[in-house]
Amino acid sequence: MTQPVRRAAVFAALCTLSLAVPLFGPVVGATVATVALVGAFAVTDGPLFELLAYPGDYEDRRLYGLITFVLAGVALGLVAVAGSLSIAIFVGTVLLVGYGNLAEQLVRSVTDDDVLVVTGFCLAATAAAVAGQVVTLWLANGVVGAALPSVLFLAASGALLAALLRDVLLLYDDPIVMLSVGLLLWLLAELEPAIGATEIALALAVTVALGYASYALGTASVAGMLTGVLLGLVTIVLGGYGWFVVLIAFFAIGGLSTKFRYDRKEELGVAEDNDGARGSGNVLGNAAVALAAVLGYAASSATLLPGDPDPALFLFAFAGSVSTAMSDTLSSEIGSIFETPRLITTLEPVEPGTDGGVTWQGGLAGLVGGAIVAAISYALFPEVDALGATIIVAAGFVGMIVDSILGATLEGSLLGNQGVNFLATLSGALVCALLVLSSAILG
Template structure:
């Protein structure tokens, strides 16, 4: 084995020590962690140092990679012992990172194809996280069968989030990834997802298949694919398939619109980079507000919010944000192929691709995009009547217009493209929820 693989194997073994907490109790687990931390601090050279050291550790002669890895596990362990984070989630998270990293390192011995490496990480990490949670339940005498769907959902969600963070961060940032995954899973557990084994299996199959299709068709990068699959999975489990259909309609139509007359866009210099494949930043810029709305809906349904709002308000906020994203994407991708855009603030002619430049063709396409989301919502959700659908479409138009105004005034100097998208979808969500509340659509 190469040194990176051996190091990953040792880290995986150390991650397995997290099982000492449910097996022997927190005191023994803390003692083992303290021994490893002291050893990592005093070990400054020699073969064992070379085995455990990351390249950056040689500069100061300290095993900072190992120290921070163990410290991250200790922090999660302390939260699990003193707060509502379950021991099972703590163990599953630590094993997810440790064994997922080992799986990735082994995959790199065989191939340089990044999608294969990421897939291997996801498979190994999901199995490790699942095994860690189940082992904890078995050691503590907890009934396993009723918890299997939730265990798989948490393992898959944590793995996708970890893979996404590892794509954005560095390999040596595993402690940050571990803590981030632990906090995400803590939140998801608090939302009390109610799912069956068949439902989670179908949800995983659908989201993974559609995610890979987006990657294979070139409409999403690997990071964009991971982000989309994670968003889709969380949306199905916490919202439902209707919410997922609305979200996937945006991803599908928006992705295809990026490919619309792509050669012409390249000639005009307005084509999306990476052959139109959207990355995680683009996906999150357009869908982060929708995800927050899904989480708000789940929290409201579980009576975790102090004001006890009507959960349907979050449904309309979700639809308003997606309508904005759809309207803006179609307006930009279709309108950009026409050579006579005008700046939305002054109506002066500008070059194609100018921030805040609009065309009448793009505006029509944007209105149609919002109407599509409104129609899908009207068909799928009993809470959305004709007035509610009209409000969703109107929110999409307002959000699209605000996106153009921000592009003409703040983009490039104060905000980036993803920031503009986020603020526009946020406004679309707020406008939709406020209009629905003010006209009494929800009774």
């Protein structure tokens, strides 16, 4: 057994002690955490230190990795005891990180395949989170059947977020991972899924299969794949399969457009890095507003928002943001192969790949992209009539123009590419929702 595996096993065992809270109460749980912290401060040398130390711990001979890990668990525990975070989510989150990490190290000891490593982490993390929540709920109520859909959804969502964060952070940033997962699950727990455990398992299988396909085809990195799977799962569970179809249409068509005449783009110096594989930043830059709209729709449907806004407004905001993302992606990826772009703010000729450079071919492709999103929305959502579909196309076009203007004026100085994408999709979402609201008032 390698040292990373042994260290992960000790951390997993410490995570299991979180069960002391539902078993014996907060006082015993706090005592266990105190003993762990004192031990971490006391051990400064010897075999135990060598076993538990991360690279950064050696300079001061202090187990800072273990200390911050325990403190993160204590912080979540305090929120659970004194706030509205449930004990079940607290225990599930702690076990998720600990046992997911152990599984990852076990897989990594026999293979370096990134997908297998991530799969091992996610499977073990999901199983541990489900077990932790089920045990805690059973100790509290004696019945867990009705809560199984929520338990499975939270466990899978937490595992995906943890895997994503571990891919983009350092190994010894697990305290950040634990706190981030706990806060996400705290939010999602307020938005109970409207579908059953079987449907959630099916949704997870569908999103994982499509996510792996995007990775295998080279249109997404591992981080991009994890981000897409998490977004897809949340979208299906809180919105529905219709919302997911709209979102996956963007990812599929956008990913393929990145590969369109890729050799030509390389010649012009405008090709995406990593052979066109999109990472988590790119995925979130284009889909963060859509995710916020899904969460807003779920919250408004559950009457959790002040003023009881119409859930349909969030549907149109979602469609407007995706229409913008689709329009902008097709405009950029297709328009970039032409050598006659003009800067949108001055219409002066610029080099291909210049931020804010546009071509009429790219603009036409962008309109087609928005029309695709509008057509899918019209076919799947009763709320979207002919006028609504037209508004979705218009919102996508406006968002595409905003993206180009921001690219010509602020990108590179105040904003990065992901920030521009976020603001553009936000503008598309707002334009779509406001136009729909205005048409309803005037009509």
